[in-house]
Amino acid sequence: MSDYLKTGYLKNEDVEFPKSDLLRGRMVAVTECVQEIPCNPCVESCPVNAISMNGINGVPRVDFSRCIGCGNCVAVCPGLAMFLVGIKEGKGVVSIPYEMLPLPEKGSEVFLLNRKGERTGKGVVSGIRKTDKSRNSVIVTVEFENRELVKSVRNIEVIK
Amino acid sequence: MREISKHPVLSFERGKRIKFLFEGSPVTAYQGETVAMALYRNGIDVFSESPKLHRPRGMFCAIGKCSSCMMRVNGVPNVRTCILPVREGMTVERQKGLGEKPSKAVKYPPPVIREEKVAIVGSGPAGLSAAITLAENGVAPLIIEQNPRLGGQLIKQTHKFFGSERENAGKRGIDIASEMIESVKKAGVEFYLNSTAFGFYEGKTLGVFAENKLLKIRSKYFIFATGAAEKMIPFEGNDLPGVFGAGAAQTMMNVYGIKPGENVLMVGAGNVGLIVSYQMLQAGINVKAVIEAAPKIGGYFVHAAKIRRFGVPIYTSTTIKKAIGERRVEKAVIVSLNEKFEEIPGTEKALDVDTICLATGLIPSVSLLAQSGVRMKYVSALGGYVPLRNKYLRTSLPNVYVAGDITGIEEASTAILEGEIAAYSILSDMGKDVEKELSDAISELSELRSGPFGAKIVSGIKEVQYE
Numbered sequence: 003m004s005d006y007l008k009t010g011y012l013k014n015e016d017v018e019f020p021k022s023d024l025l026r027g028r029m030v031a032v033t034e035c036v037q038e039i040p041c042n043p044c045v046e047s048c049p050v051n052a053i054s055m056n057g058i059n060g061v062p063r064v065d066f067s068r069c070i071g072c073g074n075c076v077a078v079c080p081g082l083a084m085f086l087v088g089i090k091e092g093k094g095v096v097s098i099p100y101e102m103l104p105l106p107e108k109g110s111e112v113f114l115l116n117r118k119g120e121r122t123g124k125g126v127v128s129g130i131r132k133t134d135k136s137r138n139s140v141i142v143t144v145e146f147e148n149r150e151l152v153k154s155v156r157n158i159e160v161i162k
Numbered sequence: 163m164r165e166i167s168k169h170p171v172l173s174f175e176r177g178k179r180i181k182f183l184f185e186g187s188p189v190t191a192y193q194g195e196t197v198a199m200a201l202y203r204n205g206i207d208v209f210s211e212s213p214k215l216h217r218p219r220g221m222f223c224a225i226g227k228c229s230s231c232m233m234r235v236n237g238v239p240n241v242r243t244c245i246l247p248v249r250e251g252m253t254v255e256r257q258k259g260l261g262e263k264p265s266k267a268v269k270y271p272p273p274v275i276r277e278e279k280v281a282i283v284g285s286g287p288a289g290l291s292a293a294i295t296l297a298e299n300g301v302a303p304l305i306i307e308q309n310p311r312l313g314g315q316l317i318k319q320t321h322k323f324f325g326s327e328r329e330n331a332g333k334r335g336i337d338i339a340s341e342m343i344e345s346v347k348k349a350g351v352e353f354y355l356n357s358t359a360f361g362f363y364e365g366k367t368l369g370v371f372a373e374n375k376l377l378k379i380r381s382k383y384f385i386f387a388t389g390a391a392e393k394m395i396p397f398e399g400n401d402l403p404g405v406f407g408a409g410a411a412q413t414m415m416n417v418y419g420i421k422p423g424e425n426v427l428m429v430g431a432g433n434v435g436l437i438v439s440y441q442m443l444q445a446g447i448n449v450k451a452v453i454e455a456a457p458k459i460g461g462y463f464v465h466a467a468k469i470r471r472f473g474v475p476i477y478t479s480t481t482i483k484k485a486i487g488e489r490r491v492e493k494a495v496i497v498s499l500n501e502k503f504e505e506i507p508g509t510e511k512a513l514d515v516d517t518i519c520l521a522t523g524l525i526p527s528v529s530l531l532a533q534s535g536v537r538m539k540y541v542s543a544l545g546g547y548v549p550l551r552n553k554y555l556r557t558s559l560p561n562v563y564v565a566g567d568i569t570g571i572e573e574a575s576t577a578i579l580e581g582e583i584a585a586y587s588i589l590s591d592m593g594k595d596v597e598k599e600l601s602d603a604i605s606e607l608s609e610l611r612s613g614p615f616g617a618k619i620v621s622g623i624k625e626v627q628y629e
């Protein structure tokens with residue numbers, strides 16, 4: 003593990019990531035929840051029991067072969083630490099929990115940001131799913147050419 | 163200018179416009195907001211001047227815990243304006259120093275005496291959950307709340323809660339608050355708002371100042387769920403308007419829809435500092451940096467990651483050296499610390515900020531208990547002086563119970579459970595059969611605390627728990 007408690011962000015190698023053949027044509031959940039904190043809604047929200055945890059203070063682990071990419075865990079995670087990643091028609095795809103204004107529009111171009119908030123490219127918003135009935139809390143799905151970036155894109159910036 | 167118009171999570175219902183006088187000039191306010199909020203929204207930062215050096219002073223905690231917002235209202239000095247609702251036509255003046263007596267004596271009606279089974283002081287998550295548990299079991303308590311709304315600090319927690327389903331995990335604090343407040347109201351629980359408990363006598367009588375009248379509440383049982391106050395830390399200029407508790411900034415933004423500032427330095431990377439920083443981004447405020455004196459982030463890593471991915475830097479081993487400004491903060495100087503927490507000369511850096519938020523810890527609000535003779539102990543791991551108690555949350559006075567941050571600084575999920583435990587303990591004392599519910603709540607609480615983040619609390623409780 004890197005010194006994430008000094009920097010406030012994880013490095014790619016800190017995150018358990020599925021092998022690329024598991025990503026082809028589908029989305030799977032990755033977790034960036036690495037501390038033992040008393041919390042388990044991701045486990046409770048998973049319809050196929052793909053997320054396991056050793057007691058309420060355990061660290062979640064995703065069984066990538068079982069995950070169906072439904073995004074329930076992304077919607078429910080209070081730490082905004084669950085993401086979906088995948089490769090579709092050769093493009094990288096990432097789904098990110100997002101609760102800032104303005105919301106991006108579907109089909110619009112956005113900047114891709116890494117875990118430090120740095121712009122690392124541009125992508126197109128291919129989906130927006132509301133996760134909270136009465137509020138502007140959504141899961142934004144972005145697609146981009148450089149599929150290596152699925153490992154590091156964890157935020158977007160709406161282009162004004 | 164300071165009003166938040168759009169927010170991703172909140173919508174602000176503002177009351178009708180009313181007017182009051184500040185230093186002789188009319189100020190427009192929304193009905194339902196407090197005097198301090200109305201002033202601040204109108205760009206007024208300075209509420210008083212200090213007694214000796216005549217330094218400008220503004221509000222600090224925004225929830226009635228400190229004395230920073232005291233002003234002269236309708237001729238009466240030392241009024242906490244952060245919890246006083248605005249009224250049409252009231253006169254508000256800056257207080258000079260300690261305040262002068264009113265020119266004529268204020269007349270109050272004779273005290274109201276109430277006889278109760280259970281009185282609960284404080285309506286945050288602990289107090290509300292105790293009230294709900296009691297009401298569900300046929301005992302109607304009376305709630306005393308100092309602020310204009312029920313819910314304590316839960317009404318500003320816009321983030322989703324951790325825990326398991328039983329503790330409402332994945333639900334936002336504000337939604338948990340609404341549900342709990344609705345349950346309390348539905349159960350017909352009586353409550354006094356804007357009412358400050360000022361004294362507790364012989365474990366039997368609570369003195370309460372309830373908006374121009376005095377209440378004497380005699381009750382068989384009491385639950386103290388008075389919460390905690392934000393800590394001030396020493397640095398040059400720490401009394402300048404624009405230096406706020408992080409929780410105060412959260413109250414301004416999330417309860418009243420007011421921006422505390424445009425450019426903010428957050429001091430402290432515990433959960434409060436990290437969460438409030440994120441909520442500032444949601445309110446459209448620029449967080450210049452989060453600094454932390456310790457060599458690592460103290461709050462949950464996931465909260466740090468949430469602000470880092472928006473480009474907010476977190477500097478560990480860094481502290482605030484001074485706040486600079488004439489009538490409010492205009493700059494902050496930060497400095498790096500070595501492993502002995504000593505300043506490293508030459509590492510000072512000035513930041514252009516108009517607001518400094520202190521998320522440097524909380525102190526349990528125990529003064530009523532201490533005054534009444536409940537046995538107390540200083541436990542650093544719990545945040546300060548806390549009452550001795552047993553696992554049923556009974557203090558050294560057998561009819562006095564405690565729940566929430568008053569028992570030691572923790573968070574809302576554990577406060578809710580403690581409220582239940584205190585309530586079930588009283589029900590059990592009253593002879594009701596709630597042994598299973600009581601032991602379930604106790605074991606659930608110990609499970610929540612069983613991880614590494616609960617270790618400090620568990621070690622602290624060992625010092626104050628008796629059999």
